[in-house]
Amino acid sequence: MTQTFRKQIVQRITRNFLDILILRLIQTEPMWGYKIIKKTERLFGLKIRHGALYPLLNSMEAKGYLRSQKKTERGRVRKVYKITSKGIELVDAYYDFLKEQLQRLDIKEA
Amino acid sequence: MTQTFRKQIVQRITRNFLDILILRLIQTEPMWGYKIIKKTERLFGLKIRHGALYPLLNSMEAKGYLRSQKKTERGRVRKVYKITSKGIELVDAYYDFLKEQLQRLDIKEA
DNA sequence: TACAATATGTCCTTTTCAAGACATATCGGC
């Protein structure tokens, strides 16, 4: 049961915070879309549809969280993404909130 | 900007993990729907629509996370909810996941 | 030359979700 709950939580987080997961990955190392798909599958068993990822990456760049550069290597044209300072701010806000959440809610009211 | 990001994260978490927020509240103290609405508004400035809350509470009870008891006090019929052991397990899975997330993703691969 | 893998993109259809309206009942104060 505990394992089932874990899976449920992971699914819900990755569905709703996919953008932040991607930012966290790119923060550790600049990456392109296809690599993100392969990496999340290996690391987390998470299959991101490319039809969901590419529009998301584009919108994240438009919002200023990422910056891309086209790089060609052995005929493969890749859009390599780097995180921006704005992107780092968003990830930090996420981490800060998680820390806050871990402080249990047993605040007694007046 | 940092504050804007915070608000964005809070909104996204509370939209997607409202059930767990409710479980956490009820875990600290048994409660009924109307009180949850008033309490989250006072504590977090979070306005939960009753049209969203009551069906959620019912489905959470159906799933075994909560157990309710009708209590009448001065003519007010309240459905007081208590968290079940299954509900506690779900909350714990959430906390465990948060802790895991806080460990940054700088895992280098082989 | 055909096929799998790499690489990025759009689009449509279905399903899910959120907001607000509709609905009912009691109590206390004016």
Place this chain on the structure above:
DNA sequence: GCCGATATGTCTTGAAAAGGACATATTGTA
């Protein structure tokens, strides 16, 4: 008696999201 607060419930409508198909180009291998 009426209104605001307490208390719980459903339902419809519209918007957002998820899934999968359609689309294209290159490289390496069988």
